[in-house]
Amino acid sequence: MPEIKKLLVANRGEIALRVIRSAKELGIKTVAVYSEADRNALHVRQADEAVLLGPPPSSESYLLGNKIISVCKELGVDAIHPGYGFLSENAAFAQKVTEAGLIFVGPSPEAIDIMGSKLAAKAAVAKYNIPLVPGTETAITDVAAAKERAAEIGYPILIKASAGGGGKGMRIVEEPSDFEDQMQRAVSEAQSAFGDGAVFIEKFITSPRHIEIQVLGDQHGNIVHLFERECSVQRRHQKVIEEAPSAVLTPEIREAMGKSAVMVAKACNYYGAGTVEFIVDEQLNYYFLEMNTRLQVEHPVTEQITGVDLVKEQIAVAEGKPLRFKQNELRIQGHAIEVRVYAEDPANNFLPDIGKLQTYQRPQGPGIRVDDGFEQGMDIPIYYDPMIAKLVTYGDTREEARLRMIRAIEEYQITGIETTLPFCRLVMEHPAFISGQFDTKFIEKHFKPEDLQTVPNEESQQIAAVFATFLQEKNQQQQKVNEVVSPSGKNGSAWKNRAR
Template structure:
């Protein structure tokens, strides 16, 4: 493997290129017209424009990317995450053109891309799943029987849509009929279909995911867990490794379950198995992400493993150079996704020019960055600018380092999630480890950040006043 094309943009493109260059592999960047001056374009050995700004006319053009790869004698394509990374048709297209797809086979992508198909596939391995039914119903009596079987509280969900429409949490049997009728009515109005699913309601879940890596020789390892419960709009913002709530026994049990999920679909490469963990430490399989995750750096730091390098080695047909016994957790890592979003305005996208953009540096600080000062933030893609990662011997050391790094990350011209990251790191619930996926809903408000801004401004004013008085007193001293 002498040349890799990275079918992506921004920080993940640079991240993959960095490892490829370390391994002596040439790199090819692709870019849209609006991304012509982005750092990943100049960082690569070669770069080719593949279309206009919209992703449908550039980064999602699989045939065009294959055409460029063949013209430049590319041996393999790394899809990063997003765009074509979980597109089974693109993986097949690579295979058909004798280009290595650095990821799983198309069959695994297809199976794990469907929640129902994934659940059916992993059944043989007795993977714990949220109790419920995999069929849609409208019969109240049948619903009562199912609810008694799985136990309250339960969650009623519309089968024909989402967005919270036709969704009800039911705590007791005497509420079931009225709540189900409401759910059916709402679902009928919203989607024209009143049928619903029923499953056990996990009241205070934590989102725990396990990183796995598998080679083509039947070897699979897990690289421990990541805690991903700090989310807004079901999208992760702060991640860490390891989790504060997993015991060694539970970690081993969840790790084996993740390995079994990978076995169930003949998985190859890097993948992540996601679980819900309830307040009683029961875990349930959610889904498998068949690609490298955004939050992979925290795993790399605590395991001292380069996941991209392992991806490339596995794609070359090599045997995994590590066994489960080789892997140990060392230290603690945090990651903040730095989005061009306004945390004071419901995390809405913030567009504009990066008038000032200075990254923090120092021991234990890593920034996977994909943009530069003076550049415009494109409106066409995911608004993540970078990932700010800190690593310490202990969790508290990593948190304190994150707060320092946030303070030293200078951005002007747009709003970012940096203040939200500071809010999280300062919050007692996060510091104590006593939080779940409802953290933002329960603890966060724009007023909380505004209050912090005000307090910081008052402290700065007091310091300035004291310095002024001290300087004035000094000037009055006689010679």
């Protein structure tokens, strides 16, 4: 079996630092790559070696697959870990890595290719009796026929880009009269975002939950699942808060979803860490949505409840080792919650904010984990995703993890930019979240920007009153001093008059 002695991390920020730390614990040398904007980044300093790729834009740095492979050859690198984003789900890059004689720490190019297309993924899993949302099985080529199928399914329906993600190329259609216009918009957006205008239609589940299953497979055909993550609190179809396990799944549904996720992985001969995503309706019926063929942003909550370091497992699988545990050996222990700390203004439609981290102090104490890539005084670059950190809390129960999260948010001190921390605290204290009865429309149903305007409590009001009295007394004392040193009728101080 191949042994990885030197690993290049083809990513930046907190995930690059996360991978570097696990690799170091395995005794593996690490190589960081960076853009000019990340010259002083933590992942650059923590790696054993670091190489500049180019200017800040991703297309001129982190997406330069051929250059990254060349760096590996120059430095005697054995393997590449792509993290998430950038090149992590690029089948062509994975193929080039393999052809260059390097190890790609991830699934096969074929698996990435199949699951990278929502239509190909649906076709691959259809024969395994996995629940699918009613819709078209192929891309829409005949608009009239698609409208007929939409009528059969029943409105509202969802037009989705086959190659898409993150809400791009996605349109909800409420009425038949809007179908053609919304389809043209979806095709145009999909072509612009992904270079592929293929779209298909699905029944729109009106109040869905977004629940995903973590899977892990080796190159010997063994696949297990590491239970679910609840990811329903989202903005712009992108997750903000995740937790594990879900507050609503019964043991029976959890087992059924886990088995379905394993079958999805088997459908593409999957190995490595991956995530099978489902939408779940109000009756807790679940439907296959897609598979992400990489490590997820929210993987820490799974690590917290299982005790499994997913990055170390990825590396072991890439080296050809069999999984070190079986399904019946995995257990859920406790509860974990993750909030994504974005440089965004939740009071202004979550618009990204940039600037300098004038204050940056992480929370500490039992059951708190912070995955980040920043320090006080660093700038938030405009070129990349605005996530600053992932704040994770763990407790024996969901309530302990929730209360610990509130305490951690209070301790997290960030000034210089707006962040999503106030919104995350609002969610933690909202009755819908506390009860577990929420869906992907949490923000639409329960959040208004004015909710973030806090009313000063009694203690802060007392402090403000004392401070105001202090300032008033200080001003009065200063006026008396001025009357002594600056007699009436003369301009300036006595010191200034003597100095003339």
